[in-house]
Amino acid sequence: MALQPSPRHEKDDRPWWLVVLVLIGIVLAVVIITNDIYTQVFRTVVNGVGITVFVTLVAFVLATVLGLGIALLGLSDSLLLRQIARFYIEIIRGIPILVLLFYIAFVGAPGVVAAYNFLITPLVKAGVTEPILVRDLSLMWRAIIALMIGYSSFIAEIFRAGFQSVDIGQIEAAKSLGLSRYRRFRLVVFPQAIRVIFPPLSNDFVSMVKDSSLVSVLGVADITQMGKVYASGSFRFFETYSIVTYIYLILTIGLSLFLRRIEKKMKQMPRR
Numbered sequence: 001m002a003l004q005p006s007p008r009h010e011k012d013d014r015p016w017w018l019v020v021l022v023l024i025g026i027v028l029a030v031v032i033i034t035n036d037i038y039t040q041v042f043r044t045v046v047n048g049v050g051i052t053v054f055v056t057l058v059a060f061v062l063a064t065v066l067g068l069g070i071a072l073l074g075l076s077d078s079l080l081l082r083q084i085a086r087f088y089i090e091i092i093r094g095i096p097i098l099v100l101l102f103y104i105a106f107v108g109a110p111g112v113v114a115a116y117n118f119l120i121t122p123l124v125k126a127g128v129t130e131p132i133l134v135r136d137l138s139l140m141w142r143a144i145i146a147l148m149i150g151y152s153s154f155i156a157e158i159f160r161a162g163f164q165s166v167d168i169g170q171i172e173a174a175k176s177l178g179l180s181r182y183r184r185f186r187l188v189v190f191p192q193a194i195r196v197i198f199p200p201l202s203n204d205f206v207s208m209v210k211d212s213s214l215v216s217v218l219g220v221a222d223i224t225q226m227g228k229v230y231a232s233g234s235f236r237f238f239e240t241y242s243i244v245t246y247i248y249l250i251l252t253i254g255l256s257l258f259l260r261r262i263e264k265k266m267k268q269m270p271r272r
Helices: 007-012 016-034 036-074 079-093 097-119 121-125 139-164 168-176 181-218 223-234 237-268
Strands: none
Touching: 016 036, 016 237, 036 079, 036 139, 036 181, 036 223, 036 237, 079 139, 097 121, 097 139, 097 181, 139 181, 168 181, 181 223, 181 237, 223 237
């Protein structure tokens, strides 16, 4: 049987770890401000924050939409659709994100370009348009697509587990009231399932912030890539990767605390 913390322990369980982290963060901030080397490294590396945030947000939104679609296919009445969804999830979930990144960037993108150029061959011959080149596909968008595909399989499983956690009796009651499938999903299933879905989904969001660093292998100018370029030119590896770690911790811990706060508010909301 799992041990549950007593009310006294929950009351005394103050976030001292966060206090320690804040103090360490303040000390490092003072070092960055007062030390010229750390200041220069920080100014260089921080230029990649915008790309990291953009890649993470866009890839996660797309992965969530795709994952929701795959989850709904997996819960379909059609055996074929369920098998297609399961095939997609098992295949994508078994491929490391880095391998998927390389595959999409250097195999998938050229394949898409070749297929597109083949389809528009009559238009090219007629002088209506011109074929596109592989380099016309941005490496950043190839990375976003790879992250989207890689995370969509995990998110699909999160949605599936959340939807199946809703009591079947409530769904049957909604059917007896004559609600359509869409209205049952919107009014009965989703409001209850989101309480189960949100915590693991927010964890995946934080994980994607970290995994977005993998796009640096394609030369995308995110935080990691900016640090890699600076370190290779200055040989200040300790200072550079200390700053890179510092920035990622600010992003991930700050995001975790924000999402945890939302999760607590959701738990306090009255159930329908």
